[in-house]
Amino acid sequence: MIIKQPCCEEEFNEMYNLRWKILNHPWNQPKGSEKDEIDFCNERVFYFISMIKGQIIGTARFHVNNEYEGDIKYLAVHDDYRGQGIGKNLIAHIEWFAIGLGIPYITLNVIKKAQCLFEKLNYQIIGEGPLLFNEEKQYKMGKNIIPLLTC
Numbered sequence: 001m002i003i004k005q006p007c008c009e010e011e012f013n014e015m016y017n018l019r020w021k022i023l024n025h026p027w028n029q030p031k032g033s034e035k036d037e038i039d040f041c042n043e044r045v046f047y048f049i050s051m052i053k054g055q056i057i058g059t060a061r062f063h064v065n066n067e068y069e070g071d072i073k074y075l076a077v078h079d080d081y082r083g084q085g086i087g088k089n090l091i092a093h094i095e096w097f098a099i100g101l102g103i104p105y106i107t108l109n110v111i112k113k114a115q116c117l118f119e120k121l122n123y124q125i126i127g128e129g130p131l132l133f134n135e136e137k138q139y140k141m142g143k144n145i146i147p148l149l150t151c
């Protein structure tokens with residue numbers, strides 16, 4: 001399994017397709033709803049894909065909100081590959097990427113079902129998030145990835 005950033009149109013299309021299948025289709029959201037305004041026009045956005053034998057089986061997006069904070073969104077792992085550490089590895093990879101950019105704090109919104117995964121990765125609930133598709137409650141979680149050094 002490798003984790004990389006998509007680098008051609010074909011990989012971007014496959015990534016968005018996986019995003020739609022896992023995150024939007026189950027909520028009866030139409031094709032196209034898997035992209036938001038950041039995907040169209042923001043430069044401080046980075047995409048990550050997990051690949052096995054040339055197939056994209058996991059994805060997540062990292063967006064730099066400002067110099068102090070980044071945001072992870074659209075974490076999705078193909079049904080056939082769940083429970084094998086793909087999601088955990090993607091998040092770890094993004095955290096190291098963020099550390100490389102000097103971003104000390106990561107936030108994300110999670111539904112109840114995914115909360116446990118992020119608690120295991122030391123994210124803490126810091127508030128309520130927006131409703132997912134105007135229906136499901138989300139929690140906002142955060143994690144310090146560059147702990148403050150004390151003298």
Ligand SMILES: CC(C)(COP(=O)(O)OP(=O)(O)OC[C@H]1O[C@@H](n2cnc3c(N)ncnc32)[C@H](O)[C@@H]1OP(=O)(O)O)[C@@H](O)C(=O)NCCC(=O)NCCS
Nearest residue numbers: 075076077082083084085086087088110111113114116117
């Ligand atoms: C949530 C999701 C990304 C997890 O991906 P995954 O590759 O199966 O997760 P991992 O195998 O890396 O699991 C990491 C840890 O979280 C735990 N975990 C993962 N999903 C969990 C769940 N739904 N409930 C409880 N624990 C879960 C695993 O047991 C594992 O713990 P361990 O390290 O102690 O064994 C995947 O199930 C998915 O795509 N779900 C649908 C989309 C979704 O909910 N995305 C998250 C949006 S916030």
